[in-house]
Amino acid sequence: MSQFSRVKELVDSLEGDFEKFYDKGNQAAGTRVRKGMQELKNLAQEIRLDVQNIKNS
Template sequence: MNAFENLKAFIAGTEKDANAFYQKGNKSAGRRLRKAYQQVKTLAQAGRNEVSKIKNKKS
């Protein structure tokens, strides 16, 4: 559950940049948002690994 909480917190922290880019057209915020999307991918993979590890441990 730790990986899931990390992902939720990260996405919540990115909301300001998302609003600045989509609503105001701020290009710097768009750059930060693209970087954040890449980090989300990494965090999601860590979550998948965590779930698999727990699932395989119980089997």
Template sequence: MEKLAELKALVETAEKEGAAFYEKNNKAAGTRLRNALQQIKVVATDLRKDVTEKKNAAK
């Protein structure tokens, strides 16, 4: 559940930065958005691994 909470926080950050980038044309927010998206990818991959391991361990 810790990873899910982290993922949710990252998505909220990405949403905030995306709004600043697209609505206010803030170029620095675009960089922060890209960083947040990369972190989302990493956390989501880790979460997928954990789910797969737990699912397979139950067999």
């Protein structure tokens, strides 16, 4: 369950940058959002593999 907590923490940490980028047009915040979303994608892939391994064992 700690992986789910990591996902929630990552999404929560990106909230401010989302607001800065979409509402205020801050380009640096957009870069941080893209980086955070890539981390989220990688974390999601790890979770998918872990779930599949548990199902198959």
